[in-house]
Amino acid sequence: MSSQPAFATIGELAEQMRQGELSASSLVECFADRIKTLNPTSKAFISLDIDRARARAETLTIDSADSLLKGIPYACKDLFDVKGMVTSGGSRVLANNIAQHDAEAVTRMNQAGAIFIGKNNLHEFAYGATGENALYGTAPNPYDRSRLAGGSSSGSAAALGYGLCAAALGTDTGGSVRAPAALCGLVGFKPTFGRISTEGVIPYSWSLDHVSTLTRNAADATLLFNALANKVNPPATANLEGLRVGIPENFFFDRADPEILDSIDVLMNFLSDGGARLKPVTMPSMEHTRTVSLTVQMPEALSYHNRYLEQRGELYSQDFRAGLALGQCLLAEQYIRAKRFIESYRRDMDSVFEEIDLLITPATPVIAPKIGTVEVTVDGQTEPAGNAITRYTSFFNMTGHPAITLPCGMHSEGLPIAAQLIGKHHGDEELIATATLIESSYDFEVPLPVTN
Amino acid sequence: MKRLQKQTLLGIRDQFGSYAWDDAEIAELVDPQLGIITGFQELLDQLELLRKVDLGSIPPAADISIK
Incomplete structure (x- = not known):
């Protein structure tokens, strides 16, 4: 267990609260103090709700029958509505957009007793994986401040990485939670599409957006998922014996940092030693997947933002405007065709999952790039940094x-390496249970960042 | 397929009921100079390849049914 509450898991904090060693109020104060000191550096929070958090914490009494989330301070990406607070989307466009209601996910967290403390920085309207934000600054990686935390849920990852909250909600449209979690030594969980409501969350691309969680470990991800999911299945228990683990033969191990591949090898050996059966699997052709995704994303983003363009179009950042303009120039049949390709990918993957229980890949092909990096080159091929960060997600x-995504090693440059596990549709519980089993092995622990 | 022309996108903007993108933004889509956006022509080329793939009767993706 971490000796510092700021870096303790929810499970550890809940135990301390039940033992009377820690109160919700003292925990809120701990994070409030750290935010005051470290937010100028971490750029993790856009807005805070500390006074209401203090008031809520003071009224809480915790006993053994309560949810483990009770009294736990959490944050959310500034796409989620919180009644009475501005939902900015990280943009000038919505600088005065005060929410009238809580997002459904926020309501559920609060109903479980968690204490909301503030809203996190992000890539403007979730358009981009580097997390760069001209208005609120770019959240740096807690392990190396010259590097990116990753995005688009950059502030959420930085908030956990710098020890400013115990859990965070984000959104993941192409890896926007899993990738920054991976780059910052955290656990990022994207559930099956539709299992967590997106109501009250500013959309980027409706058919790809997933409300997702950032936590310090997979066990904590279970706690959040149980509070957030529309329907919770019976708890799953993981057993490596006989577990069929698919290893993609194409794409997912290509053009990756060799040290990342080495760490995934260690993890695969751990699974195999525990009785899992590793099975090479042929994935659908990935040749056009980025084209398909982009062809869905941009018209959907434009369709939402059309409501603001006429009056406040000049307030968007230049790059997001360019993306929206691209969305304007695609044909309807191209959009529909892209959606049909997505259906074909789903069918192909359903076939793959008939022979395996889960799939393993690296989370990212690269460690956190330096802030300001435009392109990265691996194995002689160059691609935009944001594309590289989300290539496997x-x-x-x-x-x-x-x-x-969960940590599985440290790179020689002092940055975390992470693996990605993928489960069957609605196999969320089994997936997190397996991740929890893996993290229970000390082989894959990563050191905490030095943030003070 | 012919290479994308600025005039085509100006036509979409002016004749299809679109937001009034600046001429410079349209020009950037056709011939990126600022590094703000890359590869619209490349995207169209890719989409042209996808257009030639026979997807049979596969429908557009919808929600994933809840068990």
């Missing part, structure tokens, strides 16, 4: 499969 937003 975005496919599963299209197929809608649950996916979790």
Whole structure:
């Protein structure tokens, strides 16, 4: 267990509260103090709700029958509505957009007793995986401030990474939770499409958006998922014996940092030693997947933002405007065709999952790039940094499969390496249970960042 | 397929009921100079390849049914 409450897991904090060693009020104060000190550096929070958090914490009494989330301070990406607060989307466009209601996910967290403390920075309207934001600054990686935390849920990852909250909600449209979690040594969980409501969350792309969670470990992800999911299945228990683990033969191990591949090898050996059966699987052709995703994303984004363009169009950042303009120039049949490709990917993956229980890939092909990096080159091929960060994650937003990224090693440059596990549709519980079993092995623990 | 022309996108903007994108933004889509956006022509080329793939009767993706 971490000696510092700011870096403790929810499970550890809940135990301390039940033992009378820690109160919700003292925990809120701990995070409030750290935010005051570290937010100028971390750029994790756009807005705070500390006074209401203090008031809520003071009224809480916690006993053994309560949800483990009771009294736990959490944050959310500033796409989620919180009644009475501005939902800015990280943009000048919505600087005065005060929410009238809580987002459904926020309501559920609050009903479980968690204490909301503030809203996190992000890539403007979730358009981009680098997390760069000209208005609120770019959240740096807690392990190396010269590097990106990743995005688009950059502030949510930084908030956990810098020890400013115990859990965070984000959105994941192509990897926007899993990738920053991976780059910052955290656990990012994207559930099956539709299992967590997106109501009250500013959309980026309706058919690809997933409300997702960032936590310190997979066990905590279970706690959040149980509070957030529309329907919770019976608890799952993981057993490596006989578990059929698919290893993609194409795409997912290509053009990756060798040290990342080495760490995934270690994880695969751990699974195999535990009795899992590793099975090479042929994935659908990935050749056009980014084209398909982009062809869905941009018209959907434009369709939502059309309501603001006429009056406040000049307030959008230049790059997002360019993306929206692109969305304007695609044909309807191209959009529909892209959606049909997505259906075909889903069917192909359903066939793949007939022979396996879960799939394993690296979370990202690269460690966190330096802030300001435009392109990265691996194995002689160059691509935009944002594309590289999400190269292994975005496919599963299209197929809608649950996916979790979890730390599995440290790179020689001092940055975390992470694996991604993908489960069957609605196999969320089994997926997180397997991730929890993996993290219970000390082999894959990563050191905490030095943030003070 | 012919290469995309600025005039085509100006026509969409002016004749299809579109938001009034600046001429410079349209020009950037056709011939990126600022590095703000890359590859619209490349995207169209890719989409042309996808157009030639026979998807049979596969419908557009919808929600994933809840068990």
